Amino acid sequence: xxxxxxxxxxxxxxxxxxxxxxxxxxxxxxxxxxxxxxxxxxxxxxxxxxxxxxxxxxxxxxxxxxxxxxxxxxxxxxxxxxxxxxxxxxxxxxxxxxxxxxxxxxxxxxxxxxxxxxxxxxxxxxxxxxxxxxxxxxxxxxxxxxxxxxxxxxxxxxxxxxxxxxxxxxxxxxxxxxxxxxxxxxxxxxxxxxxxxxxxxxxxxxxxxxxxxxxxxxxxxxxxxxxxxxxxxxxxxxxxxxxxxxxxxxxxxx
Amino acid sequence: xxxxxxxxxxxxxxxxxxxxxxxxxxxxxxxxxxxxxxxxxxxxxxxxxxxxxxxxxxxxxxxxxxxxxxxxxxxxxxxxxxxxxxxxxxxxxxxxxxxxxxxxxxxxxxxxxxxxxxxxxxxxxxxxxxxxxxxxxxxxxxxxxxxxxxxxxxxxxxxxxxxxxxxxxxxxxxxxxxxxxxxxxxxxxxxxxxxxxxxxxxxxxxxxxxxxxxxxxxxxxxxxxxxxxxxxxxxxxxxxxxxxxxxxxxxxxxxxxxxxxxxxxxxxxxxxxxxxxxxxxxxxxxxxxxxxxxxxxxxxxxxxxxxxxxxxxxxxxxxxxxxxxxxxxxxxxxxxxxxxxxxxxxxxxxxxxxxxxxxxxxxxxxxxxxxxxxxxxxxxxxxxxxxxxxxxxxxxxxxxxxxxxxxxxxxxxxxxxxx
Numbered sequence: 001x002x003x004x005x006x007x008x009x010x011x012x013x014x015x016x017x018x019x020x021x022x023x024x025x026x027x028x029x030x031x032x033x034x035x036x037x038x039x040x041x042x043x044x045x046x047x048x049x050x051x052x053x054x055x056x057x058x059x060x061x062x063x064x065x066x067x068x069x070x071x072x073x074x075x076x077x078x079x080x081x082x083x084x085x086x087x088x089x090x091x092x093x094x095x096x097x098x099x100x101x102x103x104x105x106x107x108x109x110x111x112x113x114x115x116x117x118x119x120x121x122x123x124x125x126x127x128x129x130x131x132x133x134x135x136x137x138x139x140x141x142x143x144x145x146x147x148x149x150x151x152x153x154x155x156x157x158x159x160x161x162x163x164x165x166x167x168x169x170x171x172x173x174x175x176x177x178x179x180x181x182x183x184x185x186x187x188x189x190x191x192x193x194x195x196x197x198x199x200x201x202x203x204x205x206x207x208x209x210x211x212x213x214x215x216x217x218x219x220x221x222x223x224x225x226x227x228x229x230x231x232x233x234x235x236x237x238x239x240x241x242x243x244x245x246x247x248x249x250x251x252x253x254x
Numbered sequence: 255x256x257x258x259x260x261x262x263x264x265x266x267x268x269x270x271x272x273x274x275x276x277x278x279x280x281x282x283x284x285x286x287x288x289x290x291x292x293x294x295x296x297x298x299x300x301x302x303x304x305x306x307x308x309x310x311x312x313x314x315x316x317x318x319x320x321x322x323x324x325x326x327x328x329x330x331x332x333x334x335x336x337x338x339x340x341x342x343x344x345x346x347x348x349x350x351x352x353x354x355x356x357x358x359x360x361x362x363x364x365x366x367x368x369x370x371x372x373x374x375x376x377x378x379x380x381x382x383x384x385x386x387x388x389x390x391x392x393x394x395x396x397x398x399x400x401x402x403x404x405x406x407x408x409x410x411x412x413x414x415x416x417x418x419x420x421x422x423x424x425x426x427x428x429x430x431x432x433x434x435x436x437x438x439x440x441x442x443x444x445x446x447x448x449x450x451x452x453x454x455x456x457x458x459x460x461x462x463x464x465x466x467x468x469x470x471x472x473x474x475x476x477x478x479x480x481x482x483x484x485x486x487x488x489x490x491x492x493x494x495x496x497x498x499x500x501x502x503x504x505x506x507x508x509x510x511x512x513x514x515x516x517x518x519x520x521x522x523x524x525x526x527x528x529x530x531x532x533x534x535x536x537x538x539x540x541x542x543x544x545x546x547x548x549x550x551x552x553x554x555x556x557x558x559x560x561x562x563x564x565x566x567x568x569x570x571x572x573x574x575x576x577x578x579x580x581x582x583x584x585x586x587x588x589x590x591x592x593x594x595x596x597x598x599x600x601x602x603x604x605x606x607x608x609x610x611x612x613x614x615x616x617x618x619x620x621x622x623x624x625x626x627x628x629x630x631x632x633x634x635x636x637x638x639x640x641x642x643x644x645x646x647x648x649x650x651x652x653x654x655x656x657x658x659x660x661x662x663x664x665x666x667x668x669x670x671x672x673x
């Protein structure tokens with residue numbers, strides 16, 4: 001086994017920013033808005049670095065698809081302990097339509113090229129909440145998947161994954177190579193230390209174009225409109241139970 | 255560990271009903287850097303932005319949630335500071351060979367500015383600790399550096415800077431604590447006043463008189479806690495800076511080994527002043543962080559609070575006031591960062607620039623925080639709201655590490671002596 005883990009990291013609008021819709025309803029304002037690494041991607045990086053510290057894997061490679069600024073996100077992963085980075089350059093129109101299908105094709109191609117043993121991704125991105133990239137990547141590679149992982153343990157060429165599902169916790173054992181997606185409680189990501197940030201400067205980030213990987217970026221989706229959720233309407237106060245039942249019948253609720 | 259902590263916490267908090275509660279529980283998220291003209295990451299290198307990010311995250315997750323409690327209960331947050339030291343914040347501009355992070359003065363300013371948004375008082379103490387570690391690193395011999403710096407950088411041990419006395423504040427060179435040479439020890443007699451961390455810290459960098467009057471008779475000694483003859487006064491009750499204890503440090507025939515002297519006899523005052531140059535940038539940086547946090551708090555309040563049928567943000571006076579606050583904040587930031595660069599490069603104007611930065615920035619940032627409090631109306635006066643703590647905490651920045659009056663003395667001396 002190569003002992004190499006690919007970790008996907010996505011540059012998203014910072015979770016604390018108040019999102020504003022563009023006046024033409026074509027999307028969300030991103031210019032000049034603070035961006036950072038997707039929180040679930042941070043958890044994925046942390047898990048990979050932990051596996052390396054336990055000497056269960058040998059190398060952590062951080063991958064990001066996007067414009068020039070995605071390199072900042074890779075640098076953050078490097079500062080957390082990833083060994084090197086791969087920046088897949090996607091800009092302009094291609095970046096606007098970049099979605100899970102395209103990214104999973106890229107990840108699959110890279111996994112083959114880098115002979116990866118594991119791919120660890122965040123379960124979803126906080127901007128589109130798709131929750132698809134991990135699953136699609138596994139399907140394209142025909143690899144097993146351990147999604148919504150809240151606990152991961154490596155054992156030889158098998159991985160035991162405890163998954164957070166609607167009914168509770170499910171434990172599965174899958175063979176490597178595999179795709180895992182990180183859920184909230186998998187770990188608590190570390191702060192980068194000042195020395196590690198400085199060491200990260202020396203780590204390499206390779207630039208790759210999607211065409212080099214033979215990936216077709218055309219989107220099969222078209223965004224028609226983006227709008228804010230409807231304003232919360234004021235409630236109505238009623239005096240008696242009869243009034244309440246009356247109102248409920250009026251609005252067709254019962 | 256940027257978003258996960260608050261995300262999980264906010265998920266647990268759910269949707270709070272009362273507007274007041276929402277303001278309080280949103281405090282942390284609202285203080286995170288939101289892009290606009292006051293974004294403190296503009297003009298920084300990618301690496302500096304990474305340092306800043308770690309510091310902001312640490313401030314938001316580890317400090318801001320506890321800032322009020324530390325203030326009200328007067329807790330010296332040893333564990334949190336040790337966590338900060340693990341990240342390299344214990345000796346930011348101390349050399350790496352003794353455990354420091356070896357960063358520049360500008361990197362340091364950026365870091366303290368960010369940390370200060372989480373808790374001014376704790377960050378200010380961390381900056382004093384850093385200053386002491388740097389003094390030992392820079393002016394100590396190898397034995398002293400190896401003995402003290404590693405523990406200080408990890409905050410296994412904490413440090414205090416002892417210059418001020420009951421009888422000598424601005425007139426620091428007139429200090430009276432004597433250190434009489436007796437064989438291979440100095441016998442110290444006297445007392446120091448207003449010592450940050452005093453009584454709870456382990457390593458005291460003490461300026462004392464080994465020779466005649468004036469600055470040339472002053473030497474710098476490192477005194478360790480537990481040395482017989484070293485005792486402390488009562489813990490002072492302060493308006494702010496309550497997460498650090500402040501006590502008098504008393505020497506009664508306290509014997510300190512000569513090998514604990516930094517540099518030669520008579521060099522102590524110079525060492526003290528050189529420490530303070532950096533200290534002034536650090537304190538100014540702490541004021542910057544507080545002002546930045548307060549501008550965001552004020553802005554958020556203006557967008558929420560309604561009077562006369564509309565949000566306060568529609569009121570032109572308040573809009574203009576906010577603009578003035580933001581302008582002064584950015585101007586202050588530029589001055590501090592320039593002073594930091596000047597000090598790092600050893601420029602001839604470094605000392606004056608550090609004094610100018612300290613003078614201008616501590617004054618302007620106090621005004622910014624004070625105006626932010628005013629914009630909150632009655633709520634600004636309640637301890638439920640963070641803005642009053644920022645005001646109380648940074649008020650003292652105009653006084654210590656050289657009063658703003660002394661800063662004027664330094665600057666005017668530079669102007670009038672060059673003829």
